[in-house]
Amino acid sequence: MSQSRTEQTESKSTTILSALGSKYSAEILCAAGTPKSAQALSNDIEIPIATCYRRIQDLVDAGLLTCEGRQLSEEGRRTNIYRRTLDEIEVDFSDDHPQFSRKRRTEAKNRIQDQLED
Template sequence: MASEELLRTLGNKYSAEILDATDEPRSAQELSDELEIPIATCYRRIDELTEHNLLELHDNILSDDRRRIKVYRRNVEAVRVEFDDDLSVTIEERSEVTNTLDEAWRTLSEG
């Protein structure tokens, strides 16, 4: 992935806020309400972040009114941008240990 393209996606309004808020799984509606983002814009940013593998579809849960709701979680722990000789964007992905611990905690808290 080109560093410029990734930086452009990260620089879009609300992208950083969505990534920050998705340390725990959140639906588009939760993100829209919590961050005060118009829902259509929220879906566009989710699509862009998912396309760049910064955000993932974490689960498809059943709501109280028995509708399927997609919840998203970020795939990254850190993003580093360097302007040495060339522009460089480095992504630190979530570790498998973090993912496993998050999943175990979610399972315990649901029970």
């Protein structure tokens, strides 16, 4: 593997592990199985909204959470809606660098989940 490719892999690994290692990140990912705003996630998990926004940004940067769009809040403001991008992640530390295997969420699963929530 080239030096540049190795550095990219290490950087991505560090980003993912850092995001997963932060307090509340796992709870946010579990709660974001259906599209939710940062305020809804904050309320569901009972954490301060500023902390929730920081964890959301870390998870988005790591590719574990995505912004699915925007909707109007109860106050009439446009707010981002987030959903996790995977259902499972496995970390293998047996090599020189962590290796990740992920079970990504499919669009079909998202649509089914959305229908069950309605």
